[in-house]
Structure formats: structure tokens, C-alpha cells
Amino acid sequence: MSLDTVKHASETPDVEQPWAELGLKQDEYDRIREILGRRPTGAELAMYSVMWSEHCSYKSSKVHLKQFGEKVPENDAMLVGIGENAGVVDVGQGYAVTFKVESHNHPSYIEPYQGAATGVGGIVRDILAMGARPVAVVDPLRFGAADHPDTKRVLPGVVAGIGGYGNCLGLPNIGGEVVFDECYQGNPLVNAGCIGVMKHEDIHLAKASGPGNKVILYGARTGGDGIGGVSVLASETFDDTKPTKRPAVQVGDPFQEKLLIECTLEIFKEKLVAGIQDLGGAGLSCATSELASAGSGGMKVELDTVPLRDATLSPEEILMSESQERMCAIVEPQHVDRFMEICEKWDVTATVIGEVTDGDHLEIFWHGELIVDVPPGTVAHEGPTYHRPYARPEWQDALQADDAGKLARPQTGAELKDQVLKVVSSPNQASKSWITDQYDRFVQGNTVLAQPEDAGMVRIDEETNLGVAMATDGNGRYAKLDPYTGAQLALAEAYRNVAASGAKPLAISDCLNFGSPEDPAVMWQFAEATRGLADGCLQLGTPVTGGNVSLYNQTGEVAIHPTPVVAVLGVIDDVNRRTPIAFAEEGQLLYLLGDTKEEFGGSAWSEVIHRHLGGLPPAVDLDREKLLAEILISGSRDGMIDAAHDLSDGGLVQAVVESCLRGGTGARLVVPEGLDAFTFLFSESAGRAVVSVPRSEELRFTDMCGARGLPATRIGVVDGDAVDVQGEFTLSLEELRTAHEATIPGLLA
Template structure:
């Protein structure tokens, strides 16, 4: 078989090429030919196909993502924003924190364990590539109906993959979500986030500059796993008959799922941090989606010259791989470093010390081309920017779906409400035992939340928190949130509610929110209704971040989360990072001390659209989601942070899904103390317990601090209503019902184990 060299491609302009099979459109293939002035070689076609995929190029979404830069609030903490492997913020004391959330949705449906495991591995390497030591991970997860047979296949595999990989790396899993909804049946959402810490001077960027500098590939050998992962799996919808209905995924797609080795990744982390410490690296990039195609083109494009690569020097696990397969492979646990010639020997010594394979595969040139050779024959000669950063831009048509008005008109407030105290009590138990509101300990107990000894808050707290300096107790907190039901009703408001909840969760722990990362999960961009949802969510998130002063530092877009004609609910997941000067002043959710006073902060209205109550009791989705007042959210956050810092509150819990009764249940069970509750005069018991009005929290206040706390709230104009006291071994809503904690605990904790038995 003739090697498809640049010379051969020039001489055979009409040779047939599998551009369609690689996920390219006809006009995209024509554009590649126009850029090169000839047909691409097979290797070039492979590179363009993966780098111009939806997953890598954001071709359908980038016109909307521009808002995150155009509307970005001024924030002096921002050190690195959108465009690098991960965002970086200044958290004080000379420390910088890098964080990001990404998706590994499609691979995790096909192969739950490896799909989820390699999602963790990939996000950890993104953080590592910035120069930081990874210190914690989070995992926002969404699955199909809890009682569907295939959920029993997907969920345990995903959880085992996340736990297996993260636990082996020695990284605490401090936060995330587990949500069930039938819309995710054939498209589970497996989003993974990571936090890393470094000193300011340790920051590294992905660029290849300095002619003569060596390109070193180090880490695991390259294999045949993950070929086509971003172009085949993450950039198309699943076929309804073959992928979803079978419940097993499409066997032919299994090779597109990467295979992870966390022990190799642990060696890679320590090796990389040591070469950073000795300042041996001029530029670095991890190998994740699109593999070597991505690493070489992005490094060369971001640098000041070109690059020459000898592809046949790449260490392989499978000697039969073709050049195209080597370039497309997404084998895990690999990094690509740019190293000055005088540092190469020392770089290699450190790699050998950590038993990490390292190979010089090329060098930076003073030209403007990315040139790749195979046994002396040139198979790639491209302008690297056209591969890495100049992919197609689609202005996809979008329009408000015709069914949106009817959905919003189907007001949840008209649903039948409980008529007696016994009915109210029964609906409380139904809510707290429902799959989405029940305890997720079955999941989180499989994760090591406290390894490294610096975790101070983890699930089921409002936000995870880790200490990053053992002398000063400086710490950071992160929460991830997103409600697809709200976003289905109104994607603009739904995105802002996700932002507001994550912001509120971080503030409830006492940490000051600084910046966000996002993972935007939507259906097919070829559907104008889906694109409208995406455009509205982006607009809502950008407007919300501007008002809250929390810039978007980076993130991920996952499209084609759709089986046949059925798309998932629009699901923008927002991760908010916050900083706290002293983790000893953190605020937990547990009501730990009897006698403390309970205050409801914020205003409560009859808002039930998209609520947990409407879903659990009536199986209903309709109406409008809760209103958003970001000014109120900001004020609430300031009060929670100040009260935590000054010792005015001992516990705080934000109100979101399930409303007051869900928060009371979680805080009481967490602390082992009951509560006596009085319904505020202006509210009926049902609205008080189940409303999901935003901008609210419950706090427990020591009696000695009540006057100081209420004076602060009054002075700042934040409604603060005393609703009860921590006391006893039951939740008693006076005049309505009483539920012993033992009964609540059984209802809350038995659901998930029973479903997955």
C-alpha cells in the first residue's frame, strides 16, 4: 500500500478520501483543500477531522460563547482566562488556583467504567498542564430514570470508574451531583471537574517557542484506544434503535472509548511536577481529545514558529497502528513538553526516575508550518493555526420551539395540593425519599473524600472545601449545580438559576465566590430549537456572571446529547470557585447544637414550576421556573460570608430543590438533632415547605449572636425570619405534623441502595 505522502497527495488530486466517515461535512473538506492548495494526505485529513469536530472546534457554539469574553466582569483575581487548558485565579498569599469542568458523556454510556475513569484522568491532566498540583475532583452526574434497567448498568459503572481512578490518584472527591431523569436515559451526563494549586511563578502555558527546542512526548505508550473519540462519539447523536433501546451501546463504537491507567497517571503527575520545579519546560500540553493531533497543532499554533515531528519515533503499544491512527489516538496518561536542548538530559533523568517513558519526537522550527514525517517521508505539511484554531464557524439557525409557550402555560401552581396535615406529611416523606432528593451516600461512599488530609468539607455539604496552606489555613471551595427542568422551562433563567445556586452554595460555606467554569450539555445543534436553548442559556449565564462579578474562566460544550429525535433537557452545569481566608471558620450544613435558633433568609413566594414537589407528587413539568434576583443573591452571599467570618452562625444550608423541608431534613440528619418549626404568618404550610424560590438559605444562630445577626440583616435589607429552634429528635412543623428523625433517615437513605440492589 502506497504511503500517502504530501508528494503523493499533490500528484493524485482526485483520490477518494473518507472525509464523511471521519465526521467532516462536504464544505469542510472543500475548505481543507482550499487551505492546502491540494487534497489532504490521510494523516492531514485525520488531524483536521478530529480538530474540526464539534468537541474540539466549538464550531456550532463559539459565536455564542464570545459573550463570556465580551460581557466579562472586571475581576483582578483573573490570571488566565478562556483559551488555555484551564482558567487560573489569584487566591492570595502568592497562591493561584486553576479549575475546570469537562464532559465525558458519550464514552460513559458506551463503556461506563472506562468512559468515566478517563474523564477524570483527562481533566486532571488539564489542570496539571497549567503547572498546578491537582488537589481535588468533583463529579456532576446525570442518569436516566432511577428505576430503568439500564440505569443499573450505567450508574454503578460510572461511579466505579470515577472512584477507581480518583482514589488511585489519591485525589479527594469533594463535590458534585447525582440527578435522575428519563431524558438522560440514552445520554447520561458524566461531567468531571478538578482543582489545582500552584504559586504564581509556577504557571505554565501551552505554546511551542524557540527554534531548536525539543518536542518530548512522555507518559504511556500510544495504543489504538480512543480513536475517533471526539469526532465519532462526541460529535454525533446516538441512533435510537442501536444505541439506546438495546441498553448496551453500539459495540462498533467501543474502540472509540479510551482505557485508563491511574497508576501511570500518578507517576506522570509527580514526574511533571518535578520537571516544573526544576524549570525544565518551556511549554506543555496534555494529550486528551484528539491526541497528538491536538497537542502538536495547538503547541505550534500558540508558539512563535513551526514544528517538525518524526511520528515513527512515538512509542506504541500496538506496532500495527497507521500514522493516521497514531495521530487520532486518544490513549490516556500522555503529555507533550517543549524543552530547551540543554535541559533535555535532565528531563529524561527525571522521567526515568519516575519510570515514565519519554521520547524526543521532534523540534520547534523557525518556519510557520507543522511538518510531520513517517520514516523519512513527509505526511503532514499544514499551517498549524488552521488545524488548531481556525476551524469552521457555524451560524446555526435557532428559534424558540413551538411547544415552549404551551409548556410555560401549564402552570405547576394549579396542581392539587395536600388538603390535610396527614397528606402534607405523606408528601414530605415522598419528597425526601425520591431518587433525586434521597441520600447519595451509596455513590459518595465509594469515593475517598479525605485523602491528603486537607478536605474540610465534602458531600453532602453545600460545597466542597480544601485547605491549600497548612500554616495559614487558606482554602478554596467549589460547588457545581444545574437544573435541567428549570432550563427546559426557560433556558435563560435556568442558566442563571444554576449560577445562582452554585454561587449560593459556595457562600453558604463562608467562602467568597471568585469565578466560574461551565459545562454546557445540550442536544443536537442541527435542531433550531436546541440551538435556541443553547443561545438563551449562554446569554443568561453571561449576563448573570456580569452582574455577580464572577467571570467565566473556561469550560466545555457537549452537544449531540440526543438519541434519535429525543434530546436531553438543556443542562448548563456551573462550577463556582470561592476562597476562604481560614478554613477553621467554615460553615457546615449540620444543626449540631440544640437550642440554636433557625432563621430563614430571603423571600418565599408560591413558585413550583420545575419543582421537586411537582415532579415527585404529580410527575409534572410545566410553568415558569423560580424568578432570579442576582442582586439579592449577591447580598445573601455577603451576609452568609460575613456571618461565617464573624462567628454569628454555626450552620447554613442553601434552599433549592425541595425547598425548606428538604434543607431541614438534610441539616437535621447531618447533625443528629431535630427542629421545632413555626410556619411564618404570611405563608401557608405547603408554600413554606415546598416552594423553591431562589435567593434563600436557612441558618442556625447561637442565642448569644441573635441580636448581632438580625441587626446586620436589617441594616443590609435582607429579610430574616425566625422559623424555629434546633431541638429534639424529630422535625415538628407546629400545627401540622411531626416526623421522627429515625423515620426520616430510613426514608432518605434507603432509596438508592434499594434501586441499585
């Protein structure tokens, strides 16, 4: 095949090109020709196709995402916001923390182990590229029905991939979720998050400035894996003589990544880089165009110098390959030798592949021939913007009218007991220890809270005990009933979980998982959820530092539930003051904080007992959430509460059972006046928590709640070896533990 050079492309405007096969629309292809003033070369077409894909360009979502920057003011803690590899916040004592959540959904369905493993690897490199040492990971997961045969294929592979990669890197997995719902049957959600720590002066940005500075590609060699991972580039259009059906799923090597991390951190320590970018989606196409676009000049790249694992790769394939464990650095000439020495020390391959120019174009050469000559901003940041039509679906009113309040309720203590056992042993409420035990949660010795705690927490300074906490939450059932409220409930729950651990919430990242943007009903869900999230962040004062959008999560005409996953990061001055969920001290008093109402729409009870989804989700009161958080943080700091657990899925009884099992002690509960036992136990009203208070602190604690106007109701005492709801039923901890812990192993055996 003759190589399409820029000159040849200029002289042959009528050559047919496979733009449609590469996922481009006619108007997008026409726009590329307009930008270039000619038809694109094959390499240019390949670059634009992946960089203008939904995954890389956010072309259907960015008109809605801009609310996060427009509505929500940056707070004093914000150091780096939306637009970089990850957001960065100031956590005090000269430390900065960077964090982000991303999706690797589709690859994880095709190849569960590698899809999930490389999702972890990719998010870790995003954090590393900011200049930080990665210190912990989290993994919010969604699978199809727990008893479906394909779940037995996907879930163990995903969990093994996350554990295998993270454990090999030596990163503790401190949080996340596992949710089962048949809507995710063909579209599991594998979201991965990472936290990194650095000093303020160590922050690095993705930009290429300074003519004459060298472009260095370092890390693993480039192979054919991952081509088409973010678009449809896994086609045979470029050269039918090359190997066909290259794997679209990347293949990870955590040991190579560990070397890359340590190598990069040493390079940072010696201040050898002027700009840096990890190679993830769209590979070199993304790294070169984004670095050049964010810098002050152009870039020249000699593509044939790229180290390869597969000598048969075409230039287009090299540009698109999403091979893992690679970084791209901009290095001043006087630092190149030292940069190379450090890479050699860590056995990391490093090659100068180009340099920064004083022009304004990205120029890529292949054996001396110019094959790419583009304004880099048009590739990286000026892709199409779609104003997709959206409309409230016709079925939404009927869904909301199908109120869960009409469902039959238990009439006796025996029926109530039976339903409690069914809920706490249901797949979504049961213990996930079969999964989390496969993760190393305490490696490095700085983990102070991890699953099944409300939030994960790590110490970041061993002398002062400064720490950070992170929680991820999302409820697709709530969001299906009302996307605006559902997104705010996800935000509120993650915020509440962080506060329940004793940490002060600072900022958020998000991973927005939805169906096809070409469906007006799905776009309505997306528009409402982003609006709800932006409004909620404004009210709570938690800026959005960055995130990810994953669309086209549907099988045929059936989309997943709208699933906005929200990660909240918080800071705690002294991790020794953290609050666990465990009820451990007999005789301590149990207090229910907040108001309990008849709210069962989208609840665990309605799902487990009646297989019902309808009505409205619980109401959101973000001012109450802020007040509750202040009480939880103050109570933790001042020694007034020894344990706290937020109330969400499954209601009060789920929280009490989890806290009792965690601490190995029982609880005697009394139904408060004005509530029936069923509502007391199963309501999912938001803005609530249950806390255990030492008797010596009761007066001080209740005075604080009263002074601040937070309802605090004494509901019982930590005591015995059973959960005893007086006048209704008693369930021994042994019976509860068996029910709670047997479900997941039984399903996956």
C-alpha cells in the same frame, strides 16, 4: 497500501478521499483543500477531521460562547482566562488556583467504567498542564430514570470508574451532584471537574516557542484505544488489513497517571519546560497543532519515533489515538538530559519526537517521508464557524402555560407529612451516600467539607489555613421551562452554595450539555442559556475562566433537557471559619433568609407528587443573591452563624431535613405569618438559605440583616429528635433517616 505523502497528494488531486466517513462536510473538505492549495494527505485529512469536530472546534457554539469574553470583564483575581487548558485565579498569599469542568458523556454510556475513569484522568491532566498540583475532583452526574434497568448498568459502572481512578490518584472527591430523569436515559451526563494549586510563578501555558527546542512525548505508550473518541475516526478506511472495530473509549491506568503527575511536578520544580500540553481529545493531532499554533514558529515531528503499544498502528491512527496518561513538553536542548533523568526516576517513558522550527508550518514525517505539512493554526484554531439557525420551539408557550400552581395541594397535616416523606425519599432528594461512600473524600488530609455539604472545601496552606471551595449545580427541569432563567438559576445556586460554606465566590467554569445543534429548538435553548449565563456572570462579577460544550446528547429526535452545569470557585481566608450544613447545637435559633413566594414550576414537589413539568421556574434576583452571599460570608467569618444550608430543590423542608440528619438533632418549626404551611415547606424560591444562630448572637445577626436589607425570619429552634412543624405534623429523625437513606441502595441492589 502506498503512503500518501505531501508530494504525492500535490500530484494526484483527483484521488477520492473518505472525508464524509470522517465526519467532514463537503464545504469543510473544500476549505481544507483551499488552505493547503492541494488535496490533503491521509494523515492531514485525519487531523483536520478530529480537530474540526464539534468536540474540539466548538464550531456550532463559539459564536455564542464569545459573549463570555465580550460581556464579562475579568476581575482582579483572574490570571489566565478562556483559551488555555484551564482558567487560573489568584486566591491570595501568592497562591493561584486552576479549575475546570469537562464532559465525558458518550464514552460513559458505551463503557461506563472506563468512560468515567478516563474523564477524571483527562481533567486532571488539564489541571496538571497549567503547572498545578491537582488537589481535588468533583463529579456532576445525570442518569436516566432511577428505576430503569439500564440505569443499574450505567450508574454503578460510572461511580466505580470515578472512584477507582480518583482514589488511586489519591485525590479527594469533594463535590458534585447525582440527578435522575428519564430524558437522560440514552444520554447520561458524566461531567468531571478538578481543582489544582500552584504559586503564581509556576503557571505554565500551552505554547511551542524557540527554534531548536525539543518536542518530548512522555507518559504511557500510544495504543489503539480512543481512536474516534471525539469524531468518527474509528473507521476502516485507512487500511482494511488492520485490526477492525478499535475501541472508541479510552482505557485508563491511574497508577501510570500518578507517576506522570509526580514526574511532571518535579520537572516543573526544576523549570525544565518552555511549554506543555496534555494529550486528551484528538491526541497528538491536538497537542502538536495547538502547541505550534500558540507558539512563535513551526514544528517538525518524526512520528515513527512515538512509542507504541500496538506496532500495527498506521500513522493516521497514531495521530488520532486518545490513549491516556500522555503529555507533550517543549524543552530547551540544555534541559533535555535532566528531563529524561527525572522521567527515568519515575519510570515514565519519554521520547524526543521532534523540535520547534523557525518556519510557520507543522511538518510530520513518517520514516523520512513528509506526510503532514500544514499551517498549525488552521488545524487548531481556525476551524469552521457555524451560525446555526435557532428558533423558540413551538411547544415552549404551552409548556410555560401549564402552570404548576393548578396542581392539587395537601389539605391536611397528615397529607403534608406524607408528601414530605415522599419528596425527601425520592431518588433526586434522597441521600447519595451509597455513591459518595465509594469515593475517598478525605485523602491527603486537607478536605474540610465534602458531600453532602453545600460546597466542597480544601485547605491549601497548612500554616495559614487558606482554603478554596467549589460547588457545581444545574437544573435541567428549570432550563427546559426557560433556558435563560435556568442557566442563571444554576449559576445562582452554585454561587449561593459556595457562600453558604463561608467562602467568597471568585469565578466560574461551566459544562454546557445540550441536544443536537442541527435542531433549531436545541440551538435556541443553547443560545438562551449562554446569554443568561453571560448576563448573570456580568451582574455577579464572576468571570468565566473556561469550560466545555457537549452537544448531540439525544436519542433519535428526543434531546435531553438543556443542562448547563455551572461550577463556582470561592476562597476562604481560614478554613476553621467554614460553615457546615449540620444543625448540631440544641437551642440554636433557625432563621430563614430571603423571600418565599408561590414558585413551584420545575419543583421537586411537582415532579415527585404529580410527575409534572410546566409553568415558569423560580424568578432570579442576582442582586439579592449577592446580598445573601455577603450576609452568609460575614456571618460565618464573625461567628454569628453555626450552620447554613441553601434552599433549592425540595425547598425549605428538604434543607431542614438534611441539616437535622447531618447534625443528629431535630428542629421545631413555626409557619411564619402570611405563608401557608405548604408554600413554606415546598416553595423553591431562589435567593434563600436557612441558618442556625447561637442565641448569644441573635441580636447582632438580625441587626446586620436589617441594616443590609435582607429579610430574616425566625422560623424555629434546633431541638429534640424530630422535625416538628407545629400545628401540622411531626416526623422523627429515625423515620426520616430510614426514608432518606434507603432509596438509592434499594434501587441499585
